Amino acid sequence: MRRITVKAMWMRKTAWTACTAAAVALCVWCVLDNLLPVFRENGGAWALRAAGLTVSASSESESHADHIAQIPQDTPATEEDGILSPWAEPEPVVEPTPDPNRETAPVVATWMGGGETVDGFSVKDTSESGADLSEELQIDPDVHVRRDGSPVVLLYSTHSCESFILDDVDWYYTDDDFRSTNPEESVLSVAAEAAAVIEAGGFGVIHDTTLHDDPAYSGSYQRSMETIQKNLAEYPTLQITVDVHRDAFGEEADGTRYKPVAEVNGQDAAQIMILTGCDLSEDPLFPDWRENLRLALRLQQKGEALFPGLFRPLYFSQRNFNMHASHGSILVEVGTEVNTLREAQYAGRLLGETILAVLNDLAE
Numbered sequence: 001m002r003r004i005t006v007k008a009m010w011m012r013k014t015a016w017t018a019c020t021a022a023a024v025a026l027c028v029w030c031v032l033d034n035l036l037p038v039f040r041e042n043g044g045a046w047a048l049r050a051a052g053l054t055v056s057a058s059s060e061s062e063s064h065a066d067h068i069a070q071i072p073q074d075t076p077a078t079e080e081d082g083i084l085s086p087w088a089e090p091e092p093v094v095e096p097t098p099d100p101n102r103e104t105a106p107v108v109a110t111w112m113g114g115g116e117t118v119d120g121f122s123v124k125d126t127s128e129s130g131a132d133l134s135e136e137l138q139i140d141p142d143v144h145v146r147r148d149g150s151p152v153v154l155l156y157s158t159h160s161c162e163s164f165i166l167d168d169v170d171w172y173y174t175d176d177d178f179r180s181t182n183p184e185e186s187v188l189s190v191a192a193e194a195a196a197v198i199e200a201g202g203f204g205v206i207h208d209t210t211l212h213d214d215p216a217y218s219g220s221y222q223r224s225m226e227t228i229q230k231n232l233a234e235y236p237t238l239q240i241t242v243d244v245h246r247d248a249f250g251e252e253a254d255g256t257r258y259k260p261v262a263e264v265n266g267q268d269a270a271q272i273m274i275l276t277g278c279d280l281s282e283d284p285l286f287p288d289w290r291e292n293l294r295l296a297l298r299l300q301q302k303g304e305a306l307f308p309g310l311f312r313p314l315y316f317s318q319r320n321f322n323m324h325a326s327h328g329s330i331l332v333e334v335g336t337e338v339n340t341l342r343e344a345q346y347a348g349r350l351l352g353e354t355i356l357a358v359l360n361d362l363a364e
Contacts, residue, residue: 096167104171105255107338112260112271115313118297121304122313129278129316131290133297140362141295142288142327143239147363150237151204153355155191155244158224158322160211162187162246164270164341174255178248178337183209185341190334190348191244197352203359206231206238221322228325240295240328242355243321246344247273247333259339262309270335270347273312274300277319286324296330298361303354310350 098104115122118133125133145152163180165172180186188209195207208231212223224243232238251257260271276296278289286292293316300314312333323329332351335344 096169098171098173103174105174105251105257107165107170107172108256108258109261109268110258111262111309112273112312119301121300121311123297123300123316124313125316127278127280127316127318129280129318131278131293131316133293133316136290136294137297137301139294141298142291143295143362145203145239145359145363146237147202147359149202149204151206151235152237152239152359153195153198153203154206154208154228154231154235154238154241155195156208156210156224156227156231156241157187157191157212157244158220159213159217159245160186160188160209161213162337164246164335164337164339164344166341168340168342172257172338176337181211181214187244187246187334187344189341190246190344190351191242193345193348194242194244194352194355197349198356198359201356201359203356204237206235225322225325228322228329232326239326240330240355241322241326243329243331244348245331245333246270246339247336249336257336257338259336259343260312261339261343262307264307264310264346264350267346268343269307269310269350270339270343271312272303272310272335272347272351273315273333274303275315275317275319275321275331275333277317277321277323279320279324280318285320288327289323291327292323292329295328295358298358299330299354302357302361303351306354306357307350310347 113122115124117123119137123133125131160183161179161181163178163186166185183189183192191207195205199205208227210223210227212227213220228241232241247260249258261268262271263269274296276289276293278293279286296314296316300311303311321329321331323331334347334351
C-alpha cells in the first residue's frame with residue numbers, strides 16, 4: 001500500500017513539472033511573437049522597453065532619432081505609450097498657376113504716402129476750401145452714440161460688385177473685370193469684417209448688402225442714396241454712414257498694375273484711404289460739410305496712431321459722395337483691384353478697429 005502511494009506521488013510530481021514546462025514554453029513563444037515585429041520595426045531598444053527592461057541613454061537616443069527620421073519634418077506628432085507617431089498628414093501646398101489660355105500681367109506691391117502733415121497724420125487737400133484742418137480737428141464731430149446695442153453705424157457699398165484677386169499671387173488676368181456678385185469675394189466682404197469688429201465692441205451696426213451697381217454701373221450713387229435714406233428712416237439712431245469701395249490705379253504700358261500694401265502686425269493689409277468732401281457752390285447741396293470733415297479727421301488720426309502706415313493720406317476735395325445724407329458720412333477706398341481678397345478683408349477688420357476706437361472716444 002505504501003509503494004502505491006509513493007508511486008502516485010511521483011507520477012503527480014512528474015505531471016506538474018511537465019505542465020509547468022509547457023506553460024513556460026508557451027509564455028516564451030508569446031513574448032517572442034510580440035517582440036519580434038517590434039524588433040524589426042523599431043529596433044532592439046524598443047523591444048527591450050516593451051519587455052519591461054531598461055535601455056541605455058545612447059540606445060534610446062538612436063532608436064528615437066531613427067523613428068523621427070521616418071516622419072516628415074513639418075508633421076505635428078504626439079507621443080503615446082512611449083511611441084512617437086504622427087497625428088495628421090500635412091496638407092500639400094499647391095501654388096496657383098495661371099491658365100495658359102489666358103493672358104497675365106504682373107502685380108507690384110507699393111506703399112502710398114505723401115500729402116501734408118496735420119497733427120501727425122497725412123492729408124491730401126485739393127478742396128481749396130481754406131479750412132484750417134488743425135482747428136477742425138479740435139472740434140468734436142456732430143456724432144452722438146451710445147453703447148446700448150442700438151444701430152449707430154451703417155455700412156454699405158455704392159459699387160457693391162468691386163472685387164479683388166482671390167489667390168495670393170503676383171499676377172492677374174488681363175481679361176478680368178474685377179467684379180463679382182458674390183458677397184464673399186467683393187467689397188461687401190470687407191465691410192462685413194468691419195461690421196463684425198464694431199458690433200463685437202458693443203455698438204449696433206447695420207450692414208446693407210444691396211447691389212447698387214448690378215446690372216448697371218451708371219446710377220449707382222442714386223441707388224445707394226435710396227439705401228441710405230431707407231436705413232436712416234428705419235433706424236433713427238444711425239449716426240455714421242460708411243461707403244466701402246476699392247480703388248484702381250490703372251496700368252503701365254506692359255500691363256503692370258499696383259496694389260497699396262502696409263504690413264500690420266506681421267501681416268500684409270491693403271492700404272485704406274478715407275475720402276471727405278466739401279461744397280463751395282453758391283447753392284450748396286450740403287452746407288454742413290465741415291461736420292463730415294471733422295469725423296474724417298478723427299478717423300485718420302486714430303488710424304495712424306493704431307496702425308502706422310495703413311492709411312493713405314486723407315483725401316479732401318470738392319466732391320459729394322452722398323455725404324449730405326448725415327453729419328457722419330464718409331467714403332473709404334480699401335486697396336485696389338489687384339490686392340488679394342485676404343489683404344482687403346484684413347484691412348476691413350483694421351478699419352473696424354479704427355471706427356470702434358473713435359466710437360469709444362465719442363460715446364456718451
